[in-house]
Amino acid sequence: MRNRRAAGWILVSLGVAVLVSALGWGVWAWKASLLPDTYDVMDYGTHEFGGGSVPQQASAGGHHVLASGGISVTDLRAPSGRPDRSFRLVAQEAEVRLPSGRTVEALTFGGSVPGTELRVEQGELVQVTLENRDIQPGVTIHWHGVDVPNAEDGVAGVTQDAVPPGRSHVYRFRANQVGSFWYHSHESSSMQVRRGLFGALVIEERSGSPTDERLRLDLTVVAHQFDGLETLNGHDGIRRREVQPGTAVRLRLVNTDNAQKRFVLSGTPFRVVAIDGTDLNEPGLLRRTALQLAAGGRYDVSFTMPALPVSLHADGAPATLALSPDGRGLATTVETETVFDPAAYGEPAATPFDGSSAFAREFTLEIGRKPGFLDGRPGMQWTINGGIYPDVPVFMVERGDLVKLTISNDTSTVHPMHLHGHHALVLSRDGYPIRGSAWWTDTLDIEPGSRYEVAFRADNPGLWMEHCHNLNHAADGLTMHVAYVGVTTPFRAGGDAHNHPE
Numbered sequence: 001m002r003n004r005r006a007a008g009w010i011l012v013s014l015g016v017a018v019l020v021s022a023l024g025w026g027v028w029a030w031k032a033s034l035l036p037d038t039y040d041v042m043d044y045g046t047h048e049f050g051g052g053s054v055p056q057q058a059s060a061g062g063h064h065v066l067a068s069g070g071i072s073v074t075d076l077r078a079p080s081g082r083p084d085r086s087f088r089l090v091a092q093e094a095e096v097r098l099p100s101g102r103t104v105e106a107l108t109f110g111g112s113v114p115g116t117e118l119r120v121e122q123g124e125l126v127q128v129t130l131e132n133r134d135i136q137p138g139v140t141i142h143w144h145g146v147d148v149p150n151a152e153d154g155v156a157g158v159t160q161d162a163v164p165p166g167r168s169h170v171y172r173f174r175a176n177q178v179g180s181f182w183y184h185s186h187e188s189s190s191m192q193v194r195r196g197l198f199g200a201l202v203i204e205e206r207s208g209s210p211t212d213e214r215l216r217l218d219l220t221v222v223a224h225q226f227d228g229l230e231t232l233n234g235h236d237g238i239r240r241r242e243v244q245p246g247t248a249v250r251l252r253l254v255n256t257d258n259a260q261k262r263f264v265l266s267g268t269p270f271r272v273v274a275i276d277g278t279d280l281n282e283p284g285l286l287r288r289t290a291l292q293l294a295a296g297g298r299y300d301v302s303f304t305m306p307a308l309p310v311s312l313h314a315d316g317a318p319a320t321l322a323l324s325p326d327g328r329g330l331a332t333t334v335e336t337e338t339v340f341d342p343a344a345y346g347e348p349a350a351t352p353f354d355g356s357s358a359f360a361r362e363f364t365l366e367i368g369r370k371p372g373f374l375d376g377r378p379g380m381q382w383t384i385n386g387g388i389y390p391d392v393p394v395f396m397v398e399r400g401d402l403v404k405l406t407i408s409n410d411t412s413t414v415h416p417m418h419l420h421g422h423h424a425l426v427l428s429r430d431g432y433p434i435r436g437s438a439w440w441t442d443t444l445d446i447e448p449g450s451r452y453e454v455a456f457r458a459d460n461p462g463l464w465m466e467h468c469h470n471l472n473h474a475a476d477g478l479t480m481h482v483a484y485v486g487v488t489t490p491f492r493a494g495g496d497a498h499n500h501p502e
């Protein structure tokens, strides 16, 4: 009897001990996860060198790599000189009335959603003055998919301070790439982009050789949900447009939402001629094929206008763009049989490098999930290489490096991974090399359970975000950086400028 009681006490005290130490660990983990009010994003995470050279000055903790003798992001600017094109974008709150009558309390560039479309020609020096009228605590502009100099990248707390109400900021870049891009605020982006701070940016080929006399229609289609309501170019119903048969039509689809979006084009076969602002080589005709676009991604589709109506709609929503010879038609929705797959489309062509190239650095980026604390918040957290933000890697590169990235997703959700400042060539998916046209991307959907190898040339020095473009995921820690050795930033996350890029 006495023995049994003693054993009971021992068990109870053991249990208490385990509980206390678990609690102690919990408190420690909670405390350790708290981010300071203001910090240098480069001071966090593990600096990885991907098997490439490690600069001598890199200290053991990886902090302040080459802090002295480095170059500041503020020195990585666009060329000086007179701009060829100047724009002014005013960030302002606006009550936007959708055609259906619904109103949206929006945050806008210029009072409309989407914001003013910017169209420029290749080679032009573009200057955009951002004025913040009344958006608290501030705004920035990031040129999604345009590989601008680092100082022009618009990331609050890394490449600039958020622009507070009443202030302005000038962005400049040379429009070297031809294609479809978009711009959006990169301050509190998970909230600001959702509420409307975005617009399309198109860089057209230089004109001057009007060899082709055919009729043309070149139209941007920006798809965005406001409070769950799907819109195309700010229209939530059917938008009709008269188009003459024989017209060469190019539709530039932009997905500004946080989730994949499926488009259906009815009434004509079509080609996907570009992905993320890069032309595909010899794209074939597609029929009964749905287009599934990554959050933040772009597909350009083209077709010759037939004598009957053509309609484009985002799957499951009434918002439709209806083109027809008399401006009144609407195509019956086609039954799609497949979803467009960029991994096997078009014809191969020479690329500056491929899977067999010698890589200066190779990194892995594994997306996972585990319980833990994110800045003091308990829950299931996203992880990169097993760590919860800011315990994530920083991929260190040097100018000129050919870099290979293997990205895998061990979660049950798709993650559209977006690298700033560079375009990456997709090499393989799940071990199978990409067939067909070269597939360059800046925003790549990593499906659950999948693994992609991509490669890029490190030719744009700076500190660059690599994050999930489901911006809610980014805000929940799916964010890291690719950093060039020796580049430092005078800007800080948090602080008086309220720099919160996610």
Ligand code: C2O
Pocket: 142, 144, 184, 186, 296, 418, 420, 465, 467, 469
């Ligand atoms: Cu379009 Cu870092 O984002």
Ligand code: CU
Pocket: 414, 415, 416, 468, 469, 470, 473, 474, 478
């Ligand atoms: Cu994600």
